[in-house]
Amino acid sequence: MLMTPKQQREQSNYKAKFHQVELELNAILEITQAINNNVPEDALYKMYKFTLRGNLHIERMALFVLDEIWECKVHFGVAEDIIRHSEELQKLSHIKDITPIEEIFSGHPVFGQFNFIIPVLHKDRILSYVFISQNQPAKELYKKEVDNRFVQALSNIILVAIENKKLVRRQISQEAYKKEMEIAQKVQSLLFPKKLPYTQQVKIKATYFPHDLIGGDYYDYIPINEDKFLVCIADVSGKGIPAALLMSNFQASLRTLIRQTEDLEQIVEELNYSIYQNAQGEHFITFLIALFDQKTQTLQYINAGHNPAYFYDEQREESILLNKGTTILGIFSPLPFLEKTILTDLNGFFLFAYTDGVTEIENPDDEQFGLDRLITFLDSRRKKDLSDIHGNLITRINNFKKGKQYTDDITLLSCRVEPSV
Numbered sequence: 001m002l003m004t005p006k007q008q009r010e011q012s013n014y015k016a017k018f019h020q021v022e023l024e025l026n027a028i029l030e031i032t033q034a035i036n037n038n039v040p041e042d043a044l045y046k047m048y049k050f051t052l053r054g055n056l057h058i059e060r061m062a063l064f065v066l067d068e069i070w071e072c073k074v075h076f077g078v079a080e081d082i083i084r085h086s087e088e089l090q091k092l093s094h095i096k097d098i099t100p101i102e103e104i105f106s107g108h109p110v111f112g113q114f115n116f117i118i119p120v121l122h123k124d125r126i127l128s129y130v131f132i133s134q135n136q137p138a139k140e141l142y143k144k145e146v147d148n149r150f151v152q153a154l155s156n157i158i159l160v161a162i163e164n165k166k167l168v169r170r171q172i173s174q175e176a177y178k179k180e181m182e183i184a185q186k187v188q189s190l191l192f193p194k195k196l197p198y199t200q201q202v203k204i205k206a207t208y209f210p211h212d213l214i215g216g217d218y219y220d221y222i223p224i225n226e227d228k229f230l231v232c233i234a235d236v237s238g239k240g241i242p243a244a245l246l247m248s249n250f251q252a253s254l255r256t257l258i259r260q261t262e263d264l265e266q267i268v269e270e271l272n273y274s275i276y277q278n279a280q281g282e283h284f285i286t287f288l289i290a291l292f293d294q295k296t297q298t299l300q301y302i303n304a305g306h307n308p309a310y311f312y313d314e315q316r317e318e319s320i321l322l323n324k325g326t327t328i329l330g331i332f333s334p335l336p337f338l339e340k341t342i343l344t345d346l347n348g349f350f351l352f353a354y355t356d357g358v359t360e361i362e363n364p365d366d367e368q369f370g371l372d373r374l375i376t377f378l379d380s381r382r383k384k385d386l387s388d389i390h391g392n393l394i395t396r397i398n399n400f401k402k403g404k405q406y407t408d409d410i411t412l413l414s415c416r417v418e419p420s421v
Contacts, residue, residue: 031154035161044158049074052132052151060114060133064089065159066126067166077133078113085110089129095119098148101131116148120155127159184214184244191251193221197229200418204231205386207394207412209357215409216243217355218251222258224291230258232289233306233353233413238282246283250275264289264302265340268326272304275330284330288322288353292346292417299349300342304329307356308371310378314348314419319379322351348419350382352389357408361401369400386414 031047039047045063052058053076060077064070070086088111095104098118105111111131118130130151196204206219216236223229234250236243253274257267268289275285286306292299303309305328308321326338354374361369377396381389390412397410 031157035157041162041165044162045074048154048158049076051154058132058134058151060131062114062131063128063155064131065128073128078110082110092117092119092129093126095129096121096126098152118148118152118155120152120159122156122160122163127163128155130155180241181214184241187248188214188244191218191220191248196221197223201420202229202418203386203414203416205390205412205414207390207410209394209406209410211239211357211406211409214239214241214244216247217357217409217411218247219353219411219413220251220254222255224258224262227295228262228291228293230289230291231351231353231413231415232287233309233355233411234285234287235306235355235409235411236283236285243283246275246279246285249278250285262291264291264300265338268302268304268329268338269335272329272335273333276333279330281331284328286328286356288325290322290351290415292415294417296344297346298342298344299346299351300340302326302338302340307354307359309351309353310375310382311343311352312350312378312382313343313346314350315345319375319382322353346417349417351415352378352382353413355409355411357406357410358393358397358412360408361397361406361410362404363401364404369397373400386416389414 031044031051034044034047048063049061052061058077062075062078062082063073064086065073066089070089072083072086075082092104095117096119098116101111101114101117104117105114111117113133114131115133116131118132119126120128120130132148132151134147192206192208196206198204204221206221208215208217208219210217216239218232218234218236220232221229222232232254234247236247236250250271253271254267257270261267268287271285271287275283285304287304288301288306288309289304290299290301290309299311301309301322301324303323303325305326308323310319311322312319322341324339324341326335329335359369359371359374363369373396374393377393378389381392384392393412394410
């Protein structure tokens, strides 16, 4: 039985539609299998491009994906400069369904060459926009809604899969980072002395507030013999695990050196060389070291680019700043200059050292707490109990900064040697 021309056209249309549906189903099957096989993102995008260009006969296409910023991940049939127009997509957040391009970018020199914009959503969140132009006259495109829905569905499958890959990577990265931070915290906790002396003759108090989980500050108290002890404070540039590891190495080197020599100049030179070799100029350390000898009543110190410590001589009833020594450690080798200062005839003193998180804290007017305020505070509190000094200073800093956040670690280190009778 011969078919009429109309029946022939209908049969031809059915075959074309069947073939189209078959291509679409095969494309979804291939993409799904690739996702299940954990194919890399680049390969998924290539498969996506091949499917749209080869099987659906799309003439022009551009896929823009929102990943913090809009990026063009796939495009063909258009000029490379389309990438430069990605910022214009920020104004399209209201587009939640397939829309003719003329309703949005009519006459646009780049986007105007497309026929439709296809949004891809996941839980009401825009993942991407697909711009397409098919090889049919514009008046027939409204009949191609099934194809557009397929493009939308295929895009959604791929982009949700890529989004899930990113989520898994972030989770793995966060777990690894969490584990690294736990290790770094344990390493850092070992840096600080477990116990500080608080006797009738010698009192030492330390307060430490890391800005983040891992800070870059360090303080120490090292008894040498019955008459001598060393106190120090340091601040490493940078934060996190690299800073914690560098400071750990620094502490180990210091404790090794102090067992070999009491010469502060030699100790500082060796520490500088060690940092210079290990950090390769990427980090530096500010450092203040002071060695007190009870028998000779002398305090020798070197300040290596650290904040000047406050020192009050009980017998002379005068205060000075311990600011002499050398430059920061780890930048020059050998050090360009190095000076040890010795304070003599000390019958009782108060020493207060700190890191720059104290003086550089800012109030809402971006004004720093500063050294002058700190000195004024210490002048009025220097004879108080060390715990009271630290507590009152933290209160004063909090009142100064008001609601502004801390931006750096804060370390306070006080040492009081009572006058001998």
